[in-house]
Amino acid sequence: MALCKGKWIFQTLLGIYKENIQLSYFSTNQVLSSIYRNRLSSTQEKSELDALCSDDRPLEKKPMIPARSEVSTSFTYDPIVQKFINLLLKNGGKEKAREITEGALEHIKMKQIETYHKAKTEAEKAMVVTDPIKIIHGAVENCKPLVVQKSVTKGGTSYRIPVYCHDRRKLRLGINFIIDSCRTKRRRVPIQVLLAAEILQAYNNEGNAVAKKQQLHKECEAQRAFAHYRWK
Template sequence: MSVYPQHFVDPIINKSLQKEKAHELSHIPIKPALNVSTDSIFYGELKQKFTNYILKEGNSALARELLTKTFEIIKRTQIERLHLAKGDKGSIITDAETLLINAIENTRPLLHLSAIKRGGVKYQVPIPLTEKKSYFLAMKWILEAAREKERKVSLPEKLAWEILDAACGQGRVVKRKDDLHRLCESNRAYAHYRWS
């Protein structure tokens, strides 16, 4: 449900697209942009969502600071690996945002199990996830894995190591995704209960 009628168009935040579509949108009512919307080159939708998942008790400045520190630790670690590497230095990615995106893509589950009751028995039925839900689960799992580690280490450091592990296709989160897919594979005989 929206405050604005359906004929209102979503705002275009990217300035280059604004110039292209200015003539088309000159007579169409446009919704106002969100407070978090920006045309900065540092803005990323996934990064913004990840910041929102880090957020606790409405302290968005702290959440942004924690993510910035995490990116700083990732960058330092990757540059250190780059200098220590003897062979192929082109394979080491130093961009923290790219590593975050790779980590999320590597940990995104495609299926999940849902309990469906048929004839007095509950079956674990594999059901495909929507894209939005799979991104949510990937980011949630990465944060949970970082928060579960020992409390003596700061969150940005733990989160940086989880992201680096997940970007390489290793670590607890990737194992969790693989375990879920293995369970879905073992329960595929009950997949037909989805439609009955």
């Protein structure tokens, strides 16, 4: 009983402390002006720096979240490729997923270089993109859906209504369309070759992945009569 009473007193005092004591008494104006005054004294005046920090609100303390283990400062690191690896892996086999993705990028590079050397004119060669990172970015961009379907129940009946797709979900769905198109095929060739071919087709706005996006858009178009249920 005494422990419970002591804990209640401690929580009450802690709440009073948080309400009456500011976590930081340095304003944004004071801190940023003192930081940038010495760095940018030759390019900006103090009045310009003060105008950028006109508010007198105290600094907000934000939690420091450490970077993920796969994040790197190397110029070869790409977040889209890393997301591709994460969605490709199964049962925690990240090394295997990384090998498959790197092998697919290598096949794309070799295929595009072969296409480049087969081009007859300089104009045709200029149209060939040999960077596999740009190709995978373009392929994912072509596979991103604009709208998706959401289940809403009204009057005891469930309706599939079209809703806007946010950026993070667009990226995830676009990559999943490419990966699922490779997994549904009969694999008589290595998965790296299938993945490279599917990425190249998606980059040219062709293939099963783009067809899945278009099919999703058609389904959303067919259910547009029930779109107003989203706001009711």
